Amino acid sequence: MTQTTQAPTMHALVIDRTGDPDEFHLAEVPRPLRVSDEVLVRVVAASLNPIDVKTRAGRGTAAAITGFPVVLGHDFAGIVEQVPYAAHPLQPGDRVYGMGRVPRTGGSFAELISVSSMSVARMPASLDFAHAAAVPLAALTAWGAVVDTARVHDGQRMLVHAGAGGVGHFAVQFAAYFGANVTATASARNAEFVRDLGARRVVDYTTERFEEVARDQDVVIDLIGNVKDDTGVRSLDALRPGGLVVNVPTGSWPTMGEDAEARGLRATGYSVSPDARTLAVITRLIDDGAVRVHVDRELPLADGAEASRLVEAGHVRGKIVLRVAPDPA
Structure with a gap:
């Protein structure tokens, strides 16, 4: 089923060099060719x-x-x-979500993406495309840190930093689901949101020193590092x-x-694996309703x-989503 003709172009958000946010711009780029198990x-x-933001700025995975x-x-x-292949568990027309290995392969800020089938799963039936797109990297990171690495269990005392953020709001929910006694850091405006996710205690990092009250x-699930206030x-x-x-966070x-x-x-770091x-x-x-997804804002790809x-400003509740195409009929 590999294409043999010259691939046409597609609409994508690209950068021509690393730098500030305005390096992002729309362009026509070659459509990806599906190969092997993709x-x-x-x-x-x-x-x-x-x-993505770090890589755009020349950090993150920019060296690759x-x-x-x-x-x-x-x-x-x-x-x-x-x-x-014809009998593959996924079929044309299926609604799916997942994550790619950028920049080893082309990314998702485009009309098409070709990724390993081991990185793709069927979308939750309860989510629309915008909310589904907010899940994979953040939720898999939270699962890997909380479940696989910290081995969360009933009664475990766990502190989650940035509990209202993309990874944080999943980490709080996973930890609470498996019975941990969760404390999370967040701003005052996000305190009630984080409590609703399952945190028993929320520490307002703007007025309290978390190490004095927790x-x-x-x-500790550290989603900040030493880049802010040690x-x-x-x-x-x-x-x-x-x-x-x-x-x-890489290099934090x-x-x-x-x-x-x-x-x-x-102490250990953690790097996410795109595991379907x-x-x-x-x-x-x-x-099942045990975990929910929060989208702060949805913006067009442009x-x-x-x-x-x-x-980059660091005050997003949940995730920012880019709309690439209208929802299919």
């Missing part, structure tokens, strides 16, 4: 993640970009156009002896290992620069 998906919506223009964007929700935690190092003060800190706390070891604490099997579990939780500025 599924070709017509994108309806995509969401913007901090890693091999040429410009490049299409960024990890998350997508859309309609299957081509599959690897002591003896078993685990949040990473201060997190060590919130842990019990032998406690664990899981740091997610270079000395984490040494800092933790000096205090007899455990885990995404299918998350899908069931969403459709407004990629504005979306990037919003994410």
Whole structure:
């Protein structure tokens, strides 16, 4: 089922170089060719993640970009156009969502994306395309940090930083679902939102020092690091002896290992894997009503620069979504 003719072009949001948000612009780029186990998906919506913003700015995964223009964007929700073989579990016309490996492959800020079938799952029946696009990277990151790495369990004391954010609002829900006693940091305007997600206590980081009011935690899910107010190092003060800190943002706390070891604490980073099997579990939780998805704003693909500025400002509740195409009939 691999195409043999010259691929036409498609509409995409690209950057021609790394730099500020205005580097994002619309362009015509070659349509991706589906190969091997890949599924070709017509994108309806995509969401913007901090890693996309960092890469656009020359950090994140920018060192792996091999040429410009490049299409960024990890998350997508859309309609299957081509599959690897006739009896494949996914079929043309299926509503799916997932995440790609950008910049190893072209991203989701485009009309089409071709990704490994191991990175694609059927969309939750209860979600529209915009909300589905907000799920994959953030939810898989939260699951990996909370469930796979911290091994969340009943009665565990867990502190989640940035509990209202993209990863944070999933991390709070997963931790609460599995019975943890969740404390989360958030601004006052997001306090009620985070409580509704399952946090037993919300610490207003603008008026309280979390390490003074959330002591003896078993685990800290650090979604900030030391890029703001030494949040990473201060997190060590919130842990019990032998406690664990899981740091997610790339490059946000270079000395984490040494800092933790000096205090007899455990520390690890975490990098997300685009695993469709885990995404299918998350899908069931969403459709069962155990987990919900919050979209702060939905913008047209052409407004990629504005979306990037919003994410960069760091006050997004949930996710920012880019509309790539109208919902199919």
